[in-house]
Amino acid sequence: MTDYNFAYLDEQTKRMIRRAILKGLAIPGYQVPFASREMPMPYGWGTGGVQVSAAVLTPDDVFKVIDQGADDTTNAVSIRRFFQKTAGVAVTEATTEASVIQTRHRIPEEALREDQIIVYQVPIPEPLRFLEPSEVETRKMHSLEEYGLMHVKLYEDISQHGAIATSYAYPVKVEGRYVMDPSPIPKFDNPKLEMAGIQLFGAGREQRIYALPPYTKVVSLDFDDFPFEATKADHACDLCGADDSYLDELIVDDAGGRMFMCSDTDYCGKRRKDGHVGAQGVPYQEDAA
Amino acid sequence: MQVTALEGGFGNAPIDSAHAFRGVMNAMARPGTIHDLAGATPPAPLSVAAGVVLLTLCDPDTPVFLAPSRDTQALRDWITFHTGAPFSGPDQAVFAVGAWDELPLTSFPIGTSQYPDRSTTLIVELPALDNTGATLRGPGIAESAQLSLPDLAPLQGNATLFPLGLDFMFTCQSRLAALPRTTKVS
Numbered sequence: 001m002t003d004y005n006f007a008y009l010d011e012q013t014k015r016m017i018r019r020a021i022l023k024g025l026a027i028p029g030y031q032v033p034f035a036s037r038e039m040p041m042p043y044g045w046g047t048g049g050v051q052v053s054a055a056v057l058t059p060d061d062v063f064k065v066i067d068q069g070a071d072d073t074t075n076a077v078s079i080r081r082f083f084q085k086t087a088g089v090a091v092t093e094a095t096t097e098a099s100v101i102q103t104r105h106r107i108p109e110e111a112l113r114e115d116q117i118i119v120y121q122v123p124i125p126e127p128l129r130f131l132e133p134s135e136v137e138t139r140k141m142h143s144l145e146e147y148g149l150m151h152v153k154l155y156e157d158i159s160q161h162g163a164i165a166t167s168y169a170y171p172v173k174v175e176g177r178y179v180m181d182p183s184p185i186p187k188f189d190n191p192k193l194e195m196a197g198i199q200l201f202g203a204g205r206e207q208r209i210y211a212l213p214p215y216t217k218v219v220s221l222d223f224d225d226f227p228f229e230a231t232k233a234d235h236a237c238d239l240c241g242a243d244d245s246y247l248d249e250l251i252v253d254d255a256g257g258r259m260f261m262c263s264d265t266d267y268c269g270k271r272r273k274d275g276h277v278g279a280q281g282v283p284y285q286e287d288a289a
Numbered sequence: 290m291q292v293t294a295l296e297g298g299f300g301n302a303p304i305d306s307a308h309a310f311r312g313v314m315n316a317m318a319r320p321g322t323i324h325d326l327a328g329a330t331p332p333a334p335l336s337v338a339a340g341v342v343l344l345t346l347c348d349p350d351t352p353v354f355l356a357p358s359r360d361t362q363a364l365r366d367w368i369t370f371h372t373g374a375p376f377s378g379p380d381q382a383v384f385a386v387g388a389w390d391e392l393p394l395t396s397f398p399i400g401t402s403q404y405p406d407r408s409t410t411l412i413v414e415l416p417a418l419d420n421t422g423a424t425l426r427g428p429g430i431a432e433s434a435q436l437s438l439p440d441l442a443p444l445q446g447n448a449t450l451f452p453l454g455l456d457f458m459f460t461c462q463s464r465l466a467a468l469p470r471t472t473k474v475s
Contacts, residue, residue, distance in 0.1 A: 023408075026471065032406045057307065142403075216428040
């Protein structure tokens with residue numbers, strides 16, 4: 001740990017990121033430009049989230065990292081180890097014990113508390129980018145509050161598919177002003193964006209930071225006759241039986257066998273520990289390993 | 290340069306500033322909440338909280354405006370030694386420090402429609418700071434909060450500029466509260 005400055009980044013970089021975070025909190029949903037640094041991992045692996053976490057962490061924090069809800073995937077494990085090594089922080093897989101949670105593409109099932117901070121890894125922070133490739137234009141559109149194009153896109157979904165087919169990175173309007181990309185979380189998670197914790201979004205390659213203070217009003221875009229729906233697979237978890245959690249579908253053999261399981265591994269594991277058993281699950285046993 | 294300019298900085302900059310920033314961030318994310326800051330002892334008349342905020346957020350990239358009551362040579366030397374921040378008039382300031390009555394609120398940049406973040410953050414030194422007085426509503430506040438604000442009209446006017454506008458931090462001794470442009474006061 002003595003080989004690195006606390007939390008890897010140098011102090012001047014952290015100050016620059018911290019100033020961006022404060023302006024982000026003051027203007028919820030607005031993407032604050034920042035001078036993103038090279039991190040010891042490739043772009044697309046969470047360099048934005050890592051930089052925000054580095055600027056926010058204190059030595060007293062308990063740090064959790066999830067990747068699509070799972071604590072045990074490569075991306076989550078390596079980021080967790082990175083801050084264990086460079087910041088010496090305690091780490092956990094339990095949502096309730098964490099004070100800072102870095103996430104890729106999910107919000108934990110358990111509601112976050114006031115003393116918790118969640119940091120999102122964001123690939124493309126600009127919700128209008130796939131509709132308008134020019135940054136000059138999208139910046140102008142945000143300044144003029146010109147979001148008609150986004151509604152046209154949702155409308156075209158309805159005219160082609162009969163429903164709004166956008167199922168992740170579902171655009172939201174923050175405090176009636178900025179349209180924001182909530183990062184590629186499933187739209188099932190959108191209602192959780194109004195929460196008690198502080199939400200910070202970091203996009204490393206695109207050099208943007210944005211934020212949502214607690215209890216900020218976040219509305220998923222929709223139409224009166226096609227209201228927003230937080231959808232999930234119409235199933236219960238095959239491991240723990242939960243019917244209120246977001247599910248991953250897993251192919252388990254070559255014969256087309258499949259099972260649904262909670263994407264939030266901590267939530268699923270806790271339920272199994274408490275004695276819940278799903279259709280294909282077995283009663284929980286303490287791992288021999 | 291006097292010896293005092295060299296003293297009173299963070300003992301352990303990475304750790305102290307991390308703790309300080311957590312307080313500042315919580316203050317900005319939850320308008321009306323009061324947080325204790327520690328780690329720096331700036332020369333009088335600057336408060337501890339204002340000193341900690343400057344050490345946590347200022348560097349050569351951030352021009353600082355000092356209002357007359359805070360514009361002393363000792364304080365300039367202290368800020369220069371510990372942060373390297375240049376001093377500027379209000380129109381260039383990224384941060385401004387002073388008492389409420391002496392800050393020229395209309396002279397600070399409030400951002401542009403395309404870059405509303407390019408606005409000044411004001412650190413307002415108050416004689417008292419507690420959770421009484423004006424009612425605050427807005428992002429970061431579940432229902433409402435109360436804070437002893439120095440005045441209402443200019444802050445109400447500032448909120449109408451949203452998404453442009455100034456962001457405020459209020460400091461008193463080691464205590465800090467913040468009022469971003471989104472907060473509606475009454």
